[in-house]
Amino acid sequence: MRVLLFVLTMGSTFLSSAQHLTYPEWQMQSARDMRLMPRFDGRKKNAEQLASDSAFLAQTLAVEPDRTKAAEHMAQLGFQLLGEGNMVQAMYRFNQAYLLDPKEPEVYRGYGAFFMALDRSTDAGQEYVNGLMIDSTNVPLMVDFAAAFLAEQHQMETKDPEKAEQLLDGAIRLLDRARTFDPQNAEAAFKLAVCHAVKGECSAAWRYHNMAKTLGSTSITPEFEAQLQLDCPRIVPK
Numbered sequence: 001m002r003v004l005l006f007v008l009t010m011g012s013t014f015l016s017s018a019q020h021l022t023y024p025e026w027q028m029q030s031a032r033d034m035r036l037m038p039r040f041d042g043r044k045k046n047a048e049q050l051a052s053d054s055a056f057l058a059q060t061l062a063v064e065p066d067r068t069k070a071a072e073h074m075a076q077l078g079f080q081l082l083g084e085g086n087m088v089q090a091m092y093r094f095n096q097a098y099l100l101d102p103k104e105p106e107v108y109r110g111y112g113a114f115f116m117a118l119d120r121s122t123d124a125g126q127e128y129v130n131g132l133m134i135d136s137t138n139v140p141l142m143v144d145f146a147a148a149f150l151a152e153q154h155q156m157e158t159k160d161p162e163k164a165e166q167l168l169d170g171a172i173r174l175l176d177r178a179r180t181f182d183p184q185n186a187e188a189a190f191k192l193a194v195c196h197a198v199k200g201e202c203s204a205a206w207r208y209h210n211m212a213k214t215l216g217s218t219s220i221t222p223e224f225e226a227q228l229q230l231d232c233p234r235i236v237p238k
Helices: 002-015 023-032 038-042 047-063 067-083 087-100 105-117 121-134 139-156 161-181 186-198 202-214 222-231
Strands: none
Touching: 038 087, 047 067, 047 087, 067 087, 067 105, 087 105, 105 121, 105 139, 121 139, 139 161, 139 186, 161 186, 186 202, 186 222, 202 222
């Protein structure tokens, strides 16, 4: 039952989009195309590539002179493309956002989401760490990082239960911290409902479910609620 609960949880964030690259495919393509690597993998660019970067920056900043706003816009395009299943173009946009502003947290959220779409939660987690090193109070980064912890917890549940428990507790700490900065964050509340359901803490699971629903979480679906009721049958949702 908890497997289905997990799939429902992660599906709303990552698995709903068609995944047009597998991890081996990405490895092969990124070896030839540095634009498919976060931050271009630090590889040295040739004259033509540097000229292309300069032209992109000039054209973009002519429309939006604020580098941070331009980077945010480019990152949002990347998220849109990722949601449509166009992973190649999504990474191109995230890297263009990085060119515009390497300290923009949305860039690192984008990199993390890309790796989550590849089912590489550990790699995704490292990108979220990179973003939080720039902005330690960024709530969306914390919430997405918690999702990476949940994904890894699911993978470790049978192989290493102790490690899985540590990951679950880590996700809860991240989400609790996120709520200290943004108590109205619906996704933080939703993921806390999932975490406590997995831990068998049903009262807390329903409390956070109710909170997330009140806050308008789009992740609260009838299927999720039915599964939560199966996992926590003694608690009746209000």
